[in-house]
Amino acid sequence: KNEVEQSPQNLTAQEGEFITINCSYSVGISALHWLQQHPGGGIVSLFMLSSGKKKHGRLIATINIQEKHSSLHITASHPRDSAVYICAVPETSGSRLTFGEGTQLTVNP
Amino acid sequence: NAGVTQTPKFRVLKTGQSMTLLCAQDMNHEYMYWYRQDPGMGLRLIHYSVGEGTTAKGEVPDGYNVSRLKKQNFLLGLESAAPSQTSVYFCASSYLQTDSYEQYFGPGTRLTVT
Numbered sequence: 472k473n474e475v476e477q478s479p480q481n482l483t484a485q486e487g488e489f490i491t492i493n494c495s496y497s498v499g500i501s502a503l504h505w506l507q508q509h510p511g512g513g514i515v516s517l518f519m520l521s522s523g524k525k526k527h528g529r530l531i532a533t534i535n536i537q538e539k540h541s542s543l544h545i546t547a548s549h550p551r552d553s554a555v556y557i558c559a560v561p562e563t564s565g566s567r568l569t570f571g572e573g574t575q576l577t578v579n580p
Numbered sequence: 581n582a583g584v585t586q587t588p589k590f591r592v593l594k595t596g597q598s599m600t601l602l603c604a605q606d607m608n609h610e611y612m613y614w615y616r617q618d619p620g621m622g623l624r625l626i627h628y629s630v631g632e633g634t635t636a637k638g639e640v641p642d643g644y645n646v647s648r649l650k651k652q653n654f655l656l657g658l659e660s661a662a663p664s665q666t667s668v669y670f671c672a673s674s675y676l677q678t679d680s681y682e683q684y685f686g687p688g689t690r691l692t693v694t
Contacts, residue, residue, distance in 0.1 A: 504678075504683070516684070566628065566630055566678065567613075567625055570623040571622055
């Protein structure tokens, strides 16, 4: 079973700050998922990436397959970015995901 | 498209009662999943299905049963509810395997067992 660790567990930032959330995993994978869980509870997929970098608006995700590490960056953070950010990796079979515990991000105005 | 829907959104049960949670998706996805989410813990997989008529156990299957009689529906049953099953339950679906396709989540069902 792949072990997934996220850091930090909690993060408080001021509006406009650059945010970085980290994810490490123990077993080599073909792709990694980043998800966002809103304060209301809904979960949405942000990125799925297998190499390099992906960008969507102010969100950037990077992955280093050799080092088994991924980062999620938020540029010019805004209070509406406040949410729990979760990384997840597939099991070897590819049919299941293992999730990190999540990073609670709070962005203050 | 409605995406992934879950019924009900909230439920309170007494210990020993039974209930069924319904998950429906209209995206023609093959794979469907049931998770539970508890404070301080990541999402944990209860059961999953890789196609109509198939089910498999996940990380925490005890006390739950599932059925996938139709491709679009995935039912989660609690035969005799226990307080330890108080949780938020999420259903998800994906087109195929999750190393190539993203998962789409339902809005969740908040279950309290007293």
